[in-house]
Structures are given as structure tokens and as C-alpha cells.
Amino acid sequence: MKAGALKRNLPGYLFISPFILGFFIFTLIPIVASLYLSFTDYDLFSAPAWVGLNNFREMFQLDEKYAHSLRVTFIYVFAGVPLRLMFALFVAMLLNTASRMVGLYRTLYYLPSIIGGSVAVSIMWRNVFGDQGIVNLLLSFLGLPVVRWFGDPLAALWMLIFLSVWQFGSSMLIFLAGLKGIPASFYEAASVDGANAAQKFLRITIPMLSPVILFNAIMQTIAAFMTFVPAFIISKGTGDPLDGTLLYSLYLFKQGIEFFHMGYASAMAWIMLLIVAALTAVLFASSRFWVHYEAKGGNG
Secondary structure, three states, X not given: OHHHXXXXXXXXXXXXXXXXXXXXXXXXXXXXXXXHHOOEEOOOOOOOEEOOOHHHXXXXXXXXXXXXXXXXXXXXXXXXXXXHHHHHHHHHHHHOOOOOOHHHHHHHHHHHHHHOOOHHHHHHHHHHOOOOOHHHHHHHHOOOOOOOOOOOHHHHHHHHXXXXXXXXXXXXXXXXHHHHOOOHHHHHHHHHOOOOHHHHHHHHHHHHHHHHHHHHHHHHHHHHHOOOHHHHHHOOOOOOOOOOOOOHHHHHHHHHHHOOOHHHHHHHHHHHHXXXXXXXXXHHHHHHHHOEEHHXXXXX
């Protein structure tokens, strides 16, 4: 019986074996190894030495640059994610209108998401915001003072935030799918009752779209915490000016690869995981107050 079942299921086991092997080798084992290394002093060349909670103690009590990278990352996430979602929703609503060219527009608007995080685009972004870049030329043309994007820590961070907002395509497509699912009869009934555009947006679009907003907020928050390539390329791996672009993931990379503090970097990775998990839990917990699930006939 067992041999017969094994023979029947063998093709299925063979098909799923690459995924199972990949999961163990590239996901589960590295996760367990990083948890162990977070309690060690490990430089990649000698055996890990157990140090208990020293890495975590150093992180929160001695390493000022760690606190700075955490602060920079929070600004990046809490400013960039809402702006990105608002811009994505705005574009999705524009593309939700009937037009013969709407298919082409959707493709063009999605392109930045495909190439937005690449090395080439980060280099382009660095040139666009350079002292002689097109942004400063435009500011000069408008009679506004130019900005030294690479000399001011806050300006450099906003440059990264603008790049993250520009990568709105994936969120926009999800919003667009959500907008397509809202029955037109709701808007028609609101029009009969005399509702204006703002009232339709606030009373129909936002509540009906709230599950999609929650999904996008969670996914984009997680992605924002993992942002690495733009910060690395734009700052040339330094986090300059004055650590203004020293995102958490970039500092983690510098500790692990540049300074060979792999144990410390592992501890940083686990703290990042806990922060992201906590923020996700908060978003889920708050959803019962503002997310409308039609199947339940109201919030929660």
C-alpha cells in the first residue's frame, strides 16, 4: 500500500523537490544560521565566538550610527510610503477612466516599477539631481534657489524618497484592479442623491478600496524597509552626505560585508524583522477601525 502510494505520488514529489530543496538551502537554513550568528562575534574568517546579547547591547547603547540609520529609515518609510500610495491611487483613478489609449498609458506608467530599483536608474537619478542636473536647471528656470542634493543630508534623503514615489507602478495596478471592482451603480445612486465628486471619493471610493489600501500599505512598508540599491548607488556605498542616506539595510550591509561584523549584522537583521512584524501587526490591528469588508457589511 505504502509502496504503491509512493510510486503514484513520485512524479509529484519530483516536481516539488526543487522548491523544497531551495526553501531549506536558501531560506530556512540561512534564517536559523543568522539567528545563531546574532549571538556571536563572527568575522567570516574565523569560527563564531559566543557573546550572548553583546551585539544587541552594543546596538542600542553604544552605536550612535545604528540609531541614526534607524531614524533615517523611519523618515524614509513614513514619508515615502504614504506619498507613494497617494500618487499611485491618483494615477490609478486617472487610468480608470475610459480612453482608447488607456492600455498604452498603463504600460508606460508601470515601466518605472520594472526598472525603478535597478542600478542604471539609480545612476540616472543621481545625475538628474546633480548640481547641474535637470532638477536644478528647472528650479533655476522657475526662479527658485537650486538645491545641493548631495551636500544636504535632508535633501539627499528626500531625493531617495522621490525615487521611491516614482516606483509606484505595482501599487497603481493593484489600486486599478480594486477600482474596477467597485460597482458603477454606487456612483450612479450617489449622483441621484446629489453627491459631488469629493463626497463620492470619501464615501464610496475610499471605503470600498480600504482592503486594497491595507494590502498596499503592508507590502510597500515591508519593501521600503528593505530598500538598499538606490541608497547604495546614490551615496556610492557611503550613506553620505553626513549619513543622510544611511538606510538601515545599507548600514547592515556595511557592518556585514565592509567591516566583517557578520554577527552584528545578523543581530541588526533580526531587529529589522521584529520592527517590520510589529508595524504589520499594528496595521492589521488598526484595520478593524477603517477597513470595510463588504462581506461583513461594514468595518472589521
